[in-house]
Amino acid sequence: MTSLRIQVNGQSVDTDVAPTTLLVDLLRGPLGLTGTHQGCDTAQCGACTVLLDGQAVKSCSLLALQAQGRAVTTVEGLARGDTLHPLQEAFIACHGLQCGFCTPGMMMSACGLLRQVPQPSDTQIADALEGNLCRCTGYVNIVAAVQQAAQTLAATGEKA
Structure with missing residues (x-):
């Protein structure tokens, strides 16, 4: 396991992940952010798209450790409280x-x-x-x- 520190939807996250953990698996699993969908597992469908430092990326094609020290925004992070984006x-x-x-x-x-x-x-x-x-x-x-x-x-x- 390797220590990972990232910002997810404006919140600091410190966790341990296996070196092979995909970003989508971290988001959907331990972090419970199931709005990021896992569709094809080959980066073809785009259902897993999130923002990484403001850039759209497919989270099924990134290791969680590649987000080390960076900011991830998921669809859950768009709304401001009860106010939709x-x-x-x-x-x-x-x-x-x-x-x-x-x-x-x-x-x-x-x-x-x-x-x-x-x-x-x-x-x-x-x-x-x-x-x-x-x-x-x-x-x-x-x-x-x-x-x-x-x-x-x-x-x-x-x-x-």
């Missing part, structure tokens, strides 16, 4: 989810994009979501949700 509100309002399995990864990829490009084009959104698979929606409403969230963030001056 504008992305979460927009996904609901625009019907950007159906079964919901891909939704956390989609939101985290979109959040990573909005942190870099606050007013993205539809093409930029599609490119950012390229590694996230949805078998239900056809992506049209997901793109609309990201655009709505971008507009809300711009109107409020809030950062993604």
